[in-house]
Amino acid sequence: MEQQTKTWFITGASQGIGLVLVKQLLANGYNVAATARNLETLKQAVGNSSDQFLLLQMDLVNEESVGKAVDAAISHFKSIDFLVNNAGYGLIAGIEESSNKEVQAQFDVNVFGLH
Template identity: 55%
Template sequence: MNTEKIWFVTGASKGLGLTLVKKLLKDGYKVVATSRSIEDLRAAVTEAADSFLPLEMNLKSEASVQQAIEKSISTFGKIDVVVNNAGYGLSGGLEELSDEEARENFDVNVFGALNVIRQVLPHLRKQQSGHIINVSSIGGFTGMFPGFGIYCATKFAMQGFTESLATEVKAFGIHASIVSPGYFRTNFLTAESLNVPKNPIEAYKEVRDSQDAHQNSINGNQPGDPEKGVAVIIAAAEAEHPPLHLFLGQDAYDLAYQKMELVKADLENWKELTTSTGF
């Protein structure tokens, strides 16, 4: 491990982000961790004071993000690995969720990550190295989850811009990776991390059943171990040739193949018409 690397992790006061920060500090890395609440961050991480820089950051404010990036570099001299982990879940059918609810999810999950990328890239280009790791979801690869259309859309967006990013920054010695976790046993499905529609429509039985399952049956029983998940993320960051797509969990692995088989079936079943459109 190259523990000289400086990590910058967003959404670090809970969930997978908090587990990652604690593991990095334990392994001897220097870590900048951001959260909406610096009090929550300081309460959650109490070790390795000399190696740890907690920062309050508003993802939706470019000025706030810029200040956090500049403070990180002035403290540790550089940033090597950026983990865009901050985000929240949103349950609700497309008809149920208001424009405001949908846009807020995009503002945090998509445009918040883009604000970080926009502000950190000049520094990474200057040093001709770096690795941007964007934490998506298996729901960013397959959208077959009733009641999670907007959330999946935010994560599909992250997958798309990260693929483009990887091609744009390759010439500068910078890597980009998409992490797509399945279900990990964090607080992601608790009330503080999973928003529900303000005006539910009871006619959507599948949506209500899915929401209930995620809040009650699945929450607390997720098969993924966060400690093992973050160890894989660190291993990917240390790899000479890191993956563009990194799926985490047996469930994510299986669901990814299910999606690919569905796409393949549609391609082959409709091949004759699909390929008949040329001049």
């Protein structure tokens, strides 16, 4: 019986922990659907163009964008076995120093974007 290769879906894959995880998983033979806001940055950072690697541009705070990325990953790999919600960012400022827009944007990505 042939064993199916497991598929990972990783958000925030163009730098940091997400990028390291993508590279390690690809090196170990897994399928990886990796998302980023900027595909060119992700493509250059990973340097892999195999059928096991699917680059996806995704805006975490846009439900339609997220849905399209998930659908594309399932269409390409037939399933998603593991999800790593790694996308996010820090705001280096005291809450009283931040504008409402800055705080809302951070919550949209780091809190609401994960559901």
